[in-house]
Amino acid sequence: MKPGVTAPPVAIREVTKTYGRFRALDAVSLDIAAGEFVTLLGPSGSGKTTLLMVLAGFVRPDAGSIRFGDTEMVLTPPHRRDIGIVFQNYALFPHMTVAGNVGYPLRLRRIAKAEIARRVEEALALVQLQGYGERRVDQLSGGQRQRVALARAIVFEPRILLMDEPLSALDKKLREQMQIEIRQLHERLGITTVYVTHDQREALTLSDRIAVIDKGRFAQIDAPARLYERPATRFVADFVGESHFLPVEVSAGVVRLGGRPLALGASSTARDGAALLVVRPEKLDVIDGQDTAGLNRIDGVVEGSVYQGESFLLQVRVAGGVRVTMRQPTRREALRRLPGTGEPITLGLHPEDTILVAAEGTP
Amino acid sequence: MTEGPNAGALAAAERGERRGLFLLCTPAVLLISIVIFLPIGWLFALSFTTEQGGLTLEHYARMLHPAYTKSFQTTFELSFLVTAICAALGYPLAYLMSQVSAVWRAMIFVSVLFPFWTSLLVRTYAWLVLLQRRGLVNTWLQETGIVDEPLRLVHNFTGTAIGMTHIMLPFMVLPLYAAMTAVDRDYVRASASLGASPLKSFWQVFFPLTLPGLLAGVVLVFVLCLGFYVTPAVLGGGRVLMWSMSIERSVAVYSDWGAASALGVVLLVVTLAILWVMNRLFGVERFIGAR
Numbered sequence: 001m002k003p004g005v006t007a008p009p010v011a012i013r014e015v016t017k018t019y020g021r022f023r024a025l026d027a028v029s030l031d032i033a034a035g036e037f038v039t040l041l042g043p044s045g046s047g048k049t050t051l052l053m054v055l056a057g058f059v060r061p062d063a064g065s066i067r068f069g070d071t072e073m074v075l076t077p078p079h080r081r082d083i084g085i086v087f088q089n090y091a092l093f094p095h096m097t098v099a100g101n102v103g104y105p106l107r108l109r110r111i112a113k114a115e116i117a118r119r120v121e122e123a124l125a126l127v128q129l130q131g132y133g134e135r136r137v138d139q140l141s142g143g144q145r146q147r148v149a150l151a152r153a154i155v156f157e158p159r160i161l162l163m164d165e166p167l168s169a170l171d172k173k174l175r176e177q178m179q180i181e182i183r184q185l186h187e188r189l190g191i192t193t194v195y196v197t198h199d200q201r202e203a204l205t206l207s208d209r210i211a212v213i214d215k216g217r218f219a220q221i222d223a224p225a226r227l228y229e230r231p232a233t234r235f236v237a238d239f240v241g242e243s244h245f246l247p248v249e250v251s252a253g254v255v256r257l258g259g260r261p262l263a264l265g266a267s268s269t270a271r272d273g274a275a276l277l278v279v280r281p282e283k284l285d286v287i288d289g290q291d292t293a294g295l296n297r298i299d300g301v302v303e304g305s306v307y308q309g310e311s312f313l314l315q316v317r318v319a320g321g322v323r324v325t326m327r328q329p330t331r332r333e334a335l336r337r338l339p340g341t342g343e344p345i346t347l348g349l350h351p352e353d354t355i356l357v358a359a360e361g362t363p
Numbered sequence: 364m365t366e367g368p369n370a371g372a373l374a375a376a377e378r379g380e381r382r383g384l385f386l387l388c389t390p391a392v393l394l395i396s397i398v399i400f401l402p403i404g405w406l407f408a409l410s411f412t413t414e415q416g417g418l419t420l421e422h423y424a425r426m427l428h429p430a431y432t433k434s435f436q437t438t439f440e441l442s443f444l445v446t447a448i449c450a451a452l453g454y455p456l457a458y459l460m461s462q463v464s465a466v467w468r469a470m471i472f473v474s475v476l477f478p479f480w481t482s483l484l485v486r487t488y489a490w491l492v493l494l495q496r497r498g499l500v501n502t503w504l505q506e507t508g509i510v511d512e513p514l515r516l517v518h519n520f521t522g523t524a525i526g527m528t529h530i531m532l533p534f535m536v537l538p539l540y541a542a543m544t545a546v547d548r549d550y551v552r553a554s555a556s557l558g559a560s561p562l563k564s565f566w567q568v569f570f571p572l573t574l575p576g577l578l579a580g581v582v583l584v585f586v587l588c589l590g591f592y593v594t595p596a597v598l599g600g601g602r603v604l605m606w607s608m609s610i611e612r613s614v615a616v617y618s619d620w621g622a623a624s625a626l627g628v629v630l631l632v633v634t635l636a637i638l639w640v641m642n643r644l645f646g647v648e649r650f651i652g653a654r
Binding site: 056057058077078079080081082083084085087088089091092093094095104105108109152153156162 | 567
């Protein structure tokens with residue numbers, strides 16, 4: 001398989017799809033570069049699967065344009081789109097062997113038998129299933145089916161690869177292992193990939209860029225690190241990673257939490273009015289005297305703690321009655337600094353990690 | 364016996380549970396034994412005995428007579444034909460049902476099942492009225508000028524086949540429909556994404572996955588046809604002699620219980636043989652619908 005020779009960029013323009021009164025997709029636009037790995041991340045019912053089905057051609061949108069390179073595809077039927085799809089339940093044909101499944105797209109393209117056999121074996125080797133060709137599908141484990149589905153979706157060198165929550169049926173260990181394999185496979189093949197998931201950690205692990213989708217619209221489209229460190233809205237901050245929200249007041253460019261001013265990072269600005277401070281558990285530290293100059297300070301009382309093996313969660317009720325969680329690694333010296341339940345605590349937050357989002361609508 | 368705390372009591376509880384299940388089955392087992400296996404055994408014995416009670420094979424030897432071989436042939440020809448027509452009509456109908464919206468599906472379901480809720484005899488006589496010389500069908504055909512002379516649609520092979528097809532169709536459609544709804548839509552989507560045109564998707568993916576349902580329908584209809592009596596008797600008008608009618612004649616006309624029993628045994632054996640062969644070829648679990 002030649003890496004990414006034919007991968008075209010994908011342009012999604014103002015795609016709208018309604019079901020009765022329900023707007024599954026509301027004029028969404030997204031540009032995907034050639035060879036890019038983009039994840040559509042959102043809760044169930046957000047429209048991410050609808051968008052994937054529109055890309056694949058199984059759902060006809062009410063309006064909009066889908067372009068692969070310079071070619072308008074929105075009216076092209078699915079079997080002429082040349083897209084590899086990995087389905088959530090794999091959709092491996094039960095009446096064919098593993099080799100029969102993987103070779104099926106090649107047989108449809110009338111490729112010579114010997115060539116088919118060679119490419120099937122090559123694709124199976126790529127997903128580490130050499131020699132499994134003659135197995136029946138029902139003799140495979142979940143992880144193996146997943147790999148066969150992947151091999152079948154890439155064996156015919158499609159222009160674009162779509163994956164619809166392909167790992168959701170696997171257990172945690174296997175899922176994490178497959179995430180790394182999918183990532184490596186993408187690097188080797190350089191195929192333009194659109195991946196759908198509701199698992200934010202999976203999205204962060206796999207993607208070049210993540211498009212967070214909510215109620216049929218994109219809430220934010222950004223690289224994983226930027227999405228996590230600089231969420232644009234309360235929804236994104238809440239959906240990607242764990243966040244607590246503290247109401248703050250902004251006046252004359254100064255952010256105040258309970259009257260105490262907060263320093264912001266160099267790139268941040270705040271508009272006057274009410275806003276929410278995004279507090280992530282692992283960004284918080286304990287202030288106990290030394291080496292904490294320059295950190296924003298939040299006072300509170302320890303309400304409880306949870307031991308989770310690799311980390312330790314501390315629940316802290318801060319001024320205003322909001323409860324935030326702090327995560328600390330279970331290193332000896334880190335644990336020694338933690339106050340007990342009922343004791344006062346001062347939390348430190350680095351100005352670069354001090355993120356504000358608009359307070360609109362939600363409490 | 365496993366050693367350990369409560370081992371004896373736990374084993375006893377296990378035995379008690381099994382005994383309970385066995386007791387629950389008992390009424391059904393008794394009923395089937397008394398009303399099915401016992402009479403079949405008696406039938407079997409009768410077919411090998413003369414009226415005086417001696418052992419004989421004459422009832423079976425007589426079946427080589429042309430009158431019986433003809434009846435045997437008719438039965439199979441008619442059953443094959445009706446099964447084939449049912450499959451040809453039933454598959455598209457079931458496919459339609461599996462594809463349309465819920466409202467349309469309900470309407471088709473009702474029209475398929477409606478005959479089920481009407482008496483077999485009523486439906487058969489309705490066909491007699493429709494198909495006779497001055498019936499609705501012939502009148503219409505003549506008035507529209509499609510034919511000059513009324514067609515002979517009843518009291519023959521054609522009429523019997525029409526009536527039987529109508530009555531057998533639900534037995535074909537229902538297993539087919541069940542098999543089709545069990546086929547995940549993603550299979551067809553997957554084949555389309557891999558480059559299969561709708562026609563190829565259908566023949567290479569959808570159709571093979573519905574074969575178990577088709578086979579179940581075929582076996583069901585064929586076996587029911589083999590023993591069909593009422594409809595061929597009414598619509599055949601005595602000219603279409605099914606195996607079941609031969610049995611009836613042996614008893615009603617000749618009072619020959621031995622001959623009737625022998626004919627019944629042959630029908631039973633042939634039916635079981637067909638089921639056995641189908642089972643060997645395609646596996647019994649597919650008929651039951653487990654996939």
